[in-house]
Amino acid sequence: MTPILELKNITKIYGDEDNKVVAVDSLTLSLKRQGVLLIMGPSGSGKTTLLSMMGCILRPTNGEVVVDGQTISRGEGQPYIYDDVLPDIRKQYFGFVFQSFNLFPSLTAVDNVGLILRLKKHDKRKIQSEALRLIERFGLAKRANFYPSDMSGGEKQRVALARALAGDPPIVLADEPTANLDSKTGLDVLKLLRELSEEAGKAIVIVSHDPKAEAIADRVVYLEDGKIRN
Numbered sequence: 124m125t126p127i128l129e130l131k132n133i134t135k136i137y138g139d140e141d142n143k144v145v146a147v148d149s150l151t152l153s154l155k156r157q158g159v160l161l162i163m164g165p166s167g168s169g170k171t172t173l174l175s176m177m178g179c180i181l182r183p184t185n186g187e188v189v190v191d192g193q194t195i196s197r198g199e200g201q202p203y204i205y206d207d208v209l210p211d212i213r214k215q216y217f218g219f220v221f222q223s224f225n226l227f228p229s230l231t232a233v234d235n236v237g238l239i240l241r242l243k244k245h246d247k248r249k250i251q252s253e254a255l256r257l258i259e260r261f262g263l264a265k266r267a268n269f270y271p272s273d274m275s276g277g278e279k280q281r282v283a284l285a286r287a288l289a290g291d292p293p294i295v296l297a298d299e300p301t302a303n304l305d306s307k308t309g310l311d312v313l314k315l316l317r318e319l320s321e322e323a324g325k326a327i328v329i330v331s332h333d334p335k336a337e338a339i340a341d342r343v344v345y346l347e348d349g350k351i352r353n
């Protein structure tokens with residue numbers, strides 16, 4: 124089976140000649156359709172940059188990003204998938220979970236999920252029930268109508284997971300999803316991500332410094348100066 128995502132020799136350079144930073148350096152990686160890939164590495168090693176290029180929200184300076192067999196990007200200044208279809212590709216293929224939850228503070232838990240379904244053009248009549256189903260799946264039935272400010276860190280991160288799954292994307296990208304959680308809550312979130320890969324058959328990519336994450340990963344990649352350490 125073709126991988127769901129392939130990075131072919133990708134490089135990301137920030138800045139200009141005088142203050143050039145090679146954040147990701149000629150990296151090749153392919154992602155299976157199901158399983159948990161863990162990306163570890165010191166601060167500044169390029170993890171977030173790599174994840175952003177995987178999710179097609181940051182364009183590589185060089186190299187190719189291939190999503191489900193479609194070449195999305197051949198790097199800056201090269202032919203590029205039409206900018207007008209790129210937002211649809213992002214919506215169809217990716218769910219994101221961030222370190223800082225990134226929930227909309229003025230929306231309740233269920234509406235945070237519903238908003239994403241709306242953006243993904245889900246059937247309007249089913250948005251509320253589907254959002255509730257996702258919220259309940261993550262054990263948040265009693266928090267559905269709470270605002271983020273009235274929830275614990277673990278609850279907020281579970282809302283963020285529910286939101287990442289809205290629209291059933293095949294790939295979920297999580298950047299330090301346990302960084303703002305205590306050890307026990309962090310482990311619960313990691314186990315949920317593991318379950319998602321197994322039960323829902325998703326490709327999950329987790330960036331983490333958390334040693335607990337190694338236990339739930341199928342594969343671990345260590346980044347150092349933008350390269351995979353062998």
Ligand SMILES: Nc1ncnc2c1ncn2[C@@H]1O[C@H](COP(=O)(O)OP(=O)(O)OP(=O)(O)O)[C@@H](O)[C@H]1O
Nearest residue numbers: 137138144146164165166167168169170171172173
């Ligand atoms: N927008 C940007 N402009 C310029 N340099 C950047 C930018 N974003 C990141 N960098 C640089 O690129 C390198 C990789 O950054 P990145 O954020 O990918 O690292 P990271 O591994 O995610 O680090 P952390 O563990 O601290 O989150 C760093 O040297 C960083 O300073």
Ligand SMILES: [Mg+2]
Nearest residue numbers: 170171172298
């Ligand atoms: Mg980072």
